[in-house]
Amino acid sequence: MAPLKFAVLAGDYIGPEVMAEALRVLEHAASQEGLTLEHTAADVGGAGIDKHGKALPDATVALCERSDAILFGSVGGPKWEKLPPKDQPERAALLPLRKHFTLFANIRPGLLYRELADASPIKSDRIPDGIDIVCIRELTGGLYFGKPKETTTLPDGDIQAVDTMVYRKSEIERITATAIAAARSRRRKLCSVDKANVLETSVLWRKTVIDYVARHAPELELTHMYVDNAAMQLVRNPNQFDVFVTENMFGDILSDEMAVICGSLGMLSSASLGAGKNSRGLPFGLYEPAGGTAPDIAGKGLANPCAQVLSSALMLRYSFGLEKTAARIEAAVKRAVTGGVRTADIAFGGKSVGTKAMADAIIAQLG
Ligand code: NAD
Secondary structure, eight states, rough: OEEEEEEEEEEETHHHHHHHHHHHHHHHHHHHOOEEEEEEOOOOOHHHHHSSSSSSSSHHHHHHHHHSEEEEEEEEGGGGGGGGGGGGGIIIIHHHHHTTEEEEEEEEEEOOOGGGGSSSSGGGOTTTTTTEEEEEEEEEGGGGTTEEEEEETTTSEEEEEEEOOOOOOOHHHHHHHHHHHHTTTSSSSSEEEEEEETHHHHHHHHHHHHHHHHHHHHSSSSEEHHHHHHHHHHHHGGGGOSSSEEOOOHHHHHHHHHHHHHGGGGGOOEEEEEEEOOOTTTTTEEEEOOOOOOOOTTTOOOOOOHHHHHHHHHHHHHHHHHHHHHHHHHHHHHHHTTTTTTTTGGGTSSSOOOOOHHHHHHHHHHH
C-alpha cells in the first residue's frame, strides 16, 4: 500500500504535546501492519501567527492540498487573546480551513466507557453501560454562513442585526448520506433533529431526510426530534440515540452538550469530512480532538492524549479506509483506560499518569 500521506497541524499549548504521542501510537500500529506513514508538520494557529504573521500560512494550506488528510491538534490561547476577533487563531485558522476544503460533515462520537461513568454529570445508574452515540453536524451551511449577515442602523436610529439561515436540498442530502453511512456501521438507528414546527429550513430538512433515507437506506430506523426536545433527551437518556444528524447551529450546541455528558474533553475525537475525495478516492478530512489547547495544563506533561489518538483512528477509518487498524487503536485505548492507566482528567483523584505514559500504555495494548 502507498504511504499514508497526511499533514500534521499540531497548533498551540497542549496541541504539540498530544500530537507527538498520537504519532507515536500511529507509527507503532502502522509498523505492525507493514504500513508506512508519510506525515509532514506545518504551523497553524498561534504558532502560525508567531512565525509567519498569519494563523493559516499559505505554506500550510499548500501542504494540506498535497495531503490525503489533516491531523489537527488545537489552536489558540491567552498569548493571542488581545488580537482582534477576526485574527484570533481559531477563527482565522479553523474556519478558513473548513471553508477551503468544504468540510461539510462533522462526525463526533460521544463515547464514555462504563468504567468512567463517574466522569459524567449524569447519574451513573442512568448510564450503566456508559454512553455510545454519534453526532453528525452539518458544518458549512445554515445560520453561520447565510447572507445577509450584517448590522445596520435603521432610519429611526435603532440598530438591527441580521443572520440568515439558508439550506439547499443538495446540502441536506449530502449530510444525510454521511449520517446513513454512520448509522449503517452501528445500530442502524438514525434520528434527524430539526425545528420543523417553526423554521422553513427545518421543514425542507425533514422532508429531504425522509425522501433521501426512503430512497437510499430504507432499512434504517429513522426518527425525528425537535431540537429543544433533543437537548433534554440527551441528558435524560443519551443512549436512546444511536446516530443523530442535525444542521450547523443545532449541532454546535448539541455536540457540546454531548461532550459534557461524556466526561472529559480529553477523550473525545472528531472528524470533519470534505466534499472532495483524496488521492485514494476516499473523503478528504480534518481530524481533531473535541477540546481546545488547555493552557492551564500545557507544558506539564499532564494532557490526556486519548482524544488525539482516537482522532487519528478516525483518520485511518474515513480517509484511508483502514477500518481494522482504526478499530485496533480504539480497542487499545479502551483497554488501557479501563485497565486503570489514566491521566488526571479521568482519574477522579486516584493514581494518574502523564501524557507519555498514557501513550505507552496504549502502545503496550497494541501488542
Ligand atoms: P479547553 O478545551 O482547552 O479546556 C477546557 C478544560 O478541559 C480545561 O480544564 C482543560 O485542562 C481540559 N482539557 C481539555 N483538553 C484536555 C486534555 N486533552 N487532557 C486533559 N484535560 C483537557 O477549552 P478552553 O480553556 O475554553 O480554551 C482554551 C483555548 O483553546 C482557547 O484559546 C480556545 O479558543 C481554544 N480552543 C481551540 C479549539 C480548537 O482548536 N478546535 C477548540 C476549543 C477551544
